[in-house]
Amino acid sequence: MSIFSKLKDQTKDKDSAEEHGKCMLSRRNFLMYGSASLAAASTVTVTLFPGTAQAEQMKARVVGYPRKLVAKLSEMKDHQPIAFNYPDDGPNSQAMIVKMAGVQAGGGVGAARDIVAFNYLCTHQGGPLVGSYKATGEHRTLGQCPLHLSTFDLRRHGIIVSGQAYQSLPQVLLEVDGDEVYAVGMMGLIFGRNSNMSS
């Protein structure tokens, strides 16, 4: 049984869990895709639904990407982004993790699935998005980028809301282990890199 079908079997809440599953499908494809081009593989523990009845520990191959502690649930405050570097401390690795006050997001973790993390550089021409997190009604965005005004939707995997960028903001894949939130991978290429793992 594949990870995805297992997930489906064990999820009840259509609106949330199936959605979460779809994100995980993307993530799994992403992980598998990575394996084709990068040789070094490591095995880590991925916790998909921590603290719920569906919680399950499983082994997944996370290829190339480090597992890095980026935040503690107990220390996160609504609408207060925390900066970190990922996947390394090289150029352009600036990223942010934020708890979006109970508004659920694609790829979100935590009980309300409202915790997401993204690279901080605009995927258009590398403008800094630091300080541009906004909550507008039910919407959660990063931007406008100071260079050319691109805005990204944090609820929808960093898709462009309006602007010039030609890919979504790279989303940092998260997992929760108890109180700890780990970055474990990334969807999308970081601006300025030709591969996320080369710097």
Next chain:
Amino acid sequence: MSTDYYLPEDSAPLPPVHAEVMTTACDYCVVACGYKVYRWPVGSGDGGLQASQNAFGVDFPSSALQSWVAPAQHNIVMHKQMPHNVVIVPDKDTKYVNTNGDSSMRGGLIAQKCYNPKTPTRDRLTTPLMRIFGTLQPVSWEMALDVAAQVGRHVIENHGANAYGVKTFSYQYIENTYAVTKYALRHVNTANFTFHDTPSDVTSTPGFRDAGFDNFGPSYEDWGSADTLMICGTDPYETKTIIFTQHIMPAIYRGMKVIMLNPRETAGVAFVKKMGGLHIDLLPGTDNLVVGAITRHILEQGWEDTEWLKKWVNNKWESNSGFGQGTRNTPWQWRSTWGKFQTKGWEDYKKWVSSQPEFEAEYAAGVAGIDVAKIYQAAEWMAKPKADGGRVKTSIGIEKGFYWSNNTANTNAISSLATICGTGGRPGQVVGRFGGHQRGGQSGGSYPRNKSPEKVEGRRRRSLDTDRWTYSGHTRFAHVIGTTWIQSMCGSQGLQRKFTELVSNNPNQIMSYDRQEIIDSLKARADSGGMVVINQDIYLRDPIGARFADIVFPAATWGEEDFMRANGERRLRLYQKFYDAPGNAKPDWWIISQLAKQMGYDGFDWKNSNDVAEEASRFSRGSRKAFHMIKIAAHAEGKTLHEKLREFGTDGIQGPVFYNYETKELVGTKRLHDTELEHDKAAIKRLGLDNGPQGANIVSKKFSHFNSQTGKINIQKHPWGLFSDFWEWLSPKDDELWFNNGRINEIWQSGFDDVERRPYTRQRWPENWVEIHPDDAAKRGIESGDQVMMYSDRVVQVKDTVLGVDSGHFQFSELMKRGHIDLQKAAVTAIAIVTPAVKKGVLYANMIDMRQPSNALGARIVDNISGNYNFKMGVSKIKKLGASKYKSEFRSMSFAPRNIV
């Protein structure tokens, strides 16, 4: 076709040092950013991270504003039948347009445009097709061309040239448009001819033309050099992206004031407001009133530019004067319907505008649904002299939201406002269109107006309305080139029903593989009152190709042939061929030349696209993008026209192009109507014009003056009454809302192949959509993500080709009274986006979703003076059908408003 299933990749190859580098420009919007194509054989090694190891000469990871390759900017194409990598990225070295390598999302993704069977481009047309037994089947070029020509000839001989209809793109490269117009206008000589965006071959901006303003006089940098910039009917951030980010945005930071007329608040409008600008959020179709009221207030305050008006506006005598046959033989006078627009000079205009009750500020503001203070504020910013008595420099740019909502009167009104402010023809004081598609038109023949059976009152014939002509069954052979025709015209569901009746439901269909029987059945279709359809395109479009075409010719396009084109500042570039066209696809000029030869026409023996360009060049003389002198220079240097233009790379050269025979230098024209150029002796000398034009150089009037009979501006009236009966009839009744539509940054002048074939674009905009104000939505129980139906039983449609005899016959109320108008029904569905960014009482929908074109709800009635559709004018009811999946899933679409700043 693409799905909305987008999975971001996390690596992209860098071009190696040994990659070949070619220049081109983006295929999409009018701005036409410069791009570089890096090409290297698959398997020959990619570039490395160090500057010495890649073609950019940049260390990776690179920093902000440096070179970078996003995964979507890489593709694999066939070049000389061998697989090659291509990386297509904005040119960092270009001196103009997209300096710093800026780009929109459309251009940023353009590498994905290249044909690659592993991508959603796999459905490119690669072979001629013929509909046999109801199915499009591959046939040879010889067979397809022979059948088309034999049937085409038969139709012309038996039903007249006007039965041969040509509906074509106006922009897709100079070589192609030259070939198409030479064929259709000079040889077929049909009046049943028009371009993709209008039912008849008419100017888009009648007011500009009659005032003497060129649509594309200004340079891009002019848009950032005013004190006050008025922008009408567009948000350039959405649809002129790089003009906004490279010129307007920096100017706003420097203190330029911006006034925007737009019922909707998008990212650019929000930015302008944040920076202290003025958003005039008027109701659709009321621009004329607002502009007229601003003008009137300026005149009442005595803020007009008197010196300019005295020097540059035609007085009574000049207005009536003319050389030879004089003004009476100009479109201006013929269209003027005897005094409706013409004035005896600016003081006469002043008297008129001050006496029309509709231009009282309170009245105009009331109808437009805006705060009257905005009218006074705009007037002050545009014309109130500075404390030291100096004048503010005001520029005005317009686009489709403005001129597709009351075509003649709006463009008249803005021309007059510009003139009152001293705008037009000086640095920092320019007027023009921002533009839509790029400027690739070059006429190879003139429109046979006297063959048009359509006539307005008075004596003048008007270009034939091809939609109505077809609707009446007079088009027996429809030759459709690079346009959907049906979706792109108003009231499109009515037009589609007519096509079905004339083409599909006609009993004469091809039910044989025998060539003669095929030809006979198509001739029989035409003779029985039906219609035969041939279609040239790069993809099979539904329905024109997929359902209606009897013969489909596969076209080669951008990157597959060397082509020339100009952008919105008349900048000419060579768009280089860098890979093989798919299969048997051929450029449109080639298809036309082969068809023309089969038809028995001479003058189509071109060997390559440069031959076409070199033949076309002399016809460009005197036009805004005159490129003839590039050929003169090229030949002097033993080169071809294309070779010479290639040397200019992404910088290109602005038309009209002059050749200085002394210095052997080609010199472009920065702006048209450049009334101050005569004082710049150095520039004149550089152009080689110090002793007047030499050799083959031509100086046209619009170079340094305006495009009227005297070289001065015609200041014109803009009566609301020409349009008000339609506006009042159309205004929402009961539960209706205004139905406005337009485009968005992510899909702008790229919808013809981009939106359906870029997974990322598809993910962002997977379906038709409509914006609705929260108050209007709440009343109808609509939430973001709901699937809704927009529907109307008040889609007006002119039924037939009309002859105007008495004054006012083309007026809407008169057409209605005389029974020329049908009321039809139309409905389209969409995903609702509830947002305060659209004005209350107004819906704003995607302009053309190919599956469900919003134009179906647009009034199929043309501007009664110009003949253009007012695409932006419609009304609709809206109701919820249910929740869409986008309401509960996160992968695609976004409901976040575009005005978050």
